[in-house]
Amino acid sequence: MTYTNPPNSFVQEQLAVEEDEDSGSLVLYEKRPPQPWEQGDVREPSKIKPGEVTITYMTHACMELKFNGFTFFFDPWLTGPAFLRGWWLQHEPPSDWLQRLSKADAIYISHLHSDHLSYETLAKLLEIRKDIPIYVGDLSTPVFLRAPSHGMEGKLNINVCKFDKWVELTEDLRFMILMDGVHPAMDTCILLDYKGHFILNTVDCTCPNGARLPKNVDVMMSDFAGGASGFPMTFFGGRYTEEWKRKFIKTERQKLLQYKASVVKEVKPKLYIPFAGYFVEAHPSDKYLRDLNLKNDPNDLCALIENQCTDVKTWVPVPDRTIDLGLLLENRPFSIDPKNMSTRDYYKTSWNIAETEISLQESRNHQLFKTNDWLQTYFDWANFSNYDLVVRIMETDENFVPIFDTSRDIIVDFEANKPKILSSVPKNIANRNYLEIKARTQCFRHTILKGELWDGLYIGFQCQVSRNPDTFHFKFWDHFQIALPLEPPNWEKVLKDRKRDKSVKRDENTACVSVKSNVAAGYADLGWVKYSMLTAALAIIVVTIYRKK
Incomplete structure (x- = not known):
């Protein structure tokens, strides 16, 4: 018999085995080892005064x-x-x-x-x-x-x-x-x-x-x-x-x-x-x-x-x-x-509910959430993958009514060795493990922004959950409630990259506008040339007619 114990947990001592002479069956029983408070310096109770x-x-x-x-x-x-x-x-x-x-x-x-x-x-x-x-x-x-x-x-x-x-x-x-x-x-x-x-x-x-x-x-x-x-x-x-x-x-x-x-x-x-x-x-x-x-x-x-x-x-x-x-x-x-x-x-x-709401509203309105370019960074940081689960997260109002737009409807597939952000629910979702989470927007965004554990959403009742099949995904919840990285995501880098990308795009647009202006100017110059040539041609015709007379 092999004894296997969960890591970082209690060790099951090997059970004692005895044969029952009357029935010939084996009897297993647990020996009770001394407990830690029963060992070493065991103190006899002495009087305590009122x-x-x-x-x-x-x-x-x-x-x-x-x-x-x-x-x-x-x-x-x-x-x-x-x-x-x-x-x-x-x-x-x-x-x-x-x-x-x-x-x-x-x-x-x-x-x-x-x-x-x-x-x-x-x-x-x-x-x-x-x-x-x-x-x-x-x-x-x-x-x-x-x-x-x-x-x-x-x-x-x-x-x-x-x-x-x-x-x-x-x-x-x-x-x-x-x-x-x-x-x-x-x-x-x-x-x-x-x-x-x-x-x-x-x-x-x-x-x-x-x-x-x-x-x-x-x-x-x-x-x-x-x-x-x-x-x-x-x-x-x-x-x-x-x-x-x-x-x-x-x-x-x-x-x-x-x-x-x-x-x-x-x-x-x-x-x-x-x-x-x-x-x-x-x-x-x-x-x-x-x-x-x-x-x-x-x-x-x-x-x-x-x-x-x-x-x-x-x-x-x-x-x-x-x-x-x-x-x-x-x-x-x-x-x-x-x-x-x-x-x-x-x-x-x-x-002090109003004071707490101020902090949550600041997270809700944070510039990070103006676009969804943070999604891949966050779920890469969370480091959960290789698990057959598709999770759809919908940001909601206070009554858990979804606020539908492209930045508030998030779909993540954790099956591969890297989380994949999807634009829609997979067509084969009936054959997949599917979790749908409706989360109050300010609470969800605060959790993301601060890199907090998801126990605030789940144990704090700030989300609603539906699952198909109706199975508890221990690995997912255990990871997001206990095992997220110590340091929050590097949102400063995300925002800097976003700013740089905007700057590059703005420069590209400026260059494009400049080219169009030059082309337009070129067309304008050609117009004057055509006008001059037409004027000269008319003058030649008038002179020719006059001479014939």
């Missing part, structure tokens, strides 16, 4: 943890949108969030998605401090992959950590970054150890650490909401009716609740926190999404967990609500609510 360790919810997936004076932040998305303009914060973060973030001793960012890695948040942080250590996992798709396109290359104190290794922060505090079993190239989770007490944050991981997790941790937190995928929300045509989507979403949300509850039941934490799902489709153009893309209620998950796991407490976060770990361990009331804040104050009622 007030010594606190966990405060900020918003979405951002937590502020304090360990006896050491402040650790998780995934600070605290301002602006995520995924272009598709996601907006549901909860209003504390008004002093920037001051508190700037006083952090360490920051952990789980992965590159913009609801966890918010460049807009970090840009504000950089105005105050540049030296805060930011810890990320050693992923094959680097967390700060897009830092250059956001003007942050070399400006952040990024520390890349090996998986399954303790990183010491203080004498009592350390952490370990773990890999996701389903998305090992781009997702991580984190385990913190303070005086032998564990805090486990599985963030968005589908199968955190390959489902090998520590048991009986003190605090566990994970995502819960669902609704964070382009499927099926962005799909149209065929079975993807609104009724089908509603049924699918309802079923998937229930499955997610059951799965999350099963993981909690396996880990058996003292306290479970549902977080990393508090976003809303706040843009006015996305109202239909808010009505259709329903999320799980954290209270429903907590009720399910407490019903299945009677020893597990649950805690629904609101901005600035705090857990005192010392009080939790003493089995005393441990939740501290923010002062002078009513329930209605927790939820955002306005967003």
Whole structure:
């Protein structure tokens, strides 16, 4: 038997083989190797005093943890949108969030998605401090992959950590970054150890650490909401009716609740926190999404967990609500609510949508898109080929109605070893894999201009997708959402070449006009010659007649 493991993923240890003496059959079983937190310096839990360790919810997936004076932040998305303009914060973060973030001793960012890695948040942080250590996992798709396109290359104190290794922060505090079993190239989770007490944050991981997790941790937190995928929300045509989507979403949300509850039941934490799902489709153009893309209620998950796991407490976060770990361990009331804040104050009622639109409109009106000479450059730069797929991209208005003209209807064939730009859909399209993407024009052009990943279009619900046959093209979406080049395309060269070509054409036209003028002048000169010759001939005739008389 040969064991084959995906690259950069978990290694399946060779299964043990035993013969069943009664039946003569072979039995395969997996030996359970020691987990990384069970090896080396294993610390026995020691007493934590009330007030010594606190966990405060900020918003979405951002937590502020304090360990006896050491402040650790998780995934600070605290301002602006995520995924272009598709996601907006549901909860209003504390008004002093920037001051508190700037006083952090360490920051952990789980992965590159913009609801966890918010460049807009970090840009504000950089105005105050540049030296805060930011810890990320050693992923094959680097967390700060897009830092250059956001003007942050070399400006952040990024520390890349090996998986399954303790990183010491203080004498009592350390952490370990773990890999996701389903998305090992781009997702991580984190385990913190303070005086032998564990805090486990599985963030968005589908199968955190390959489902090998520590048991009986003190605090566990994970995502819960669902609704964070382009499927099926962005799909149209065929079975993807609104009724089908509603049924699918309802079923998937229930499955997610059951799965999350099963993981909690396996880990058996003292306290479970549902977080990393508090976003809303706040843009006015996305109202239909808010009505259709329903999320799980954290209270429903907590009720399910407490019903299945009677020893597990649950805690629904609101901005600035705090857990005192010392009080939790003493089995005393441990939740501290923010002062002078009513329930209605927790939820955002306005967003800086107009400010975001200014940037998108600038991309929409950029001179690059006056002609389509950028197409070949872009798709050559994207470096995706040798895949049987024809993609048609139609730029649209806010309601996904195509804006048809030659510059807004793009057809690309990826079958050969180089992408080919087509003027029309191939006649044999019925025998090909065909993907039709309708994309809001300003969002699509912004993605192209900045060389951004396409997750903003797909996960941010800024496109609609139809496919024939109805097959998920993993290679295509994985490449355009994860594997695009680090540096954006060289649009400056494209514009210079365009200007040069115009100049050459203008010179050619000028030369042509000059030749025509000279020819015309020549014809004019010939006209005068003809007139002179005619006048002379008439004079000769008159003289001849006179002489005959």
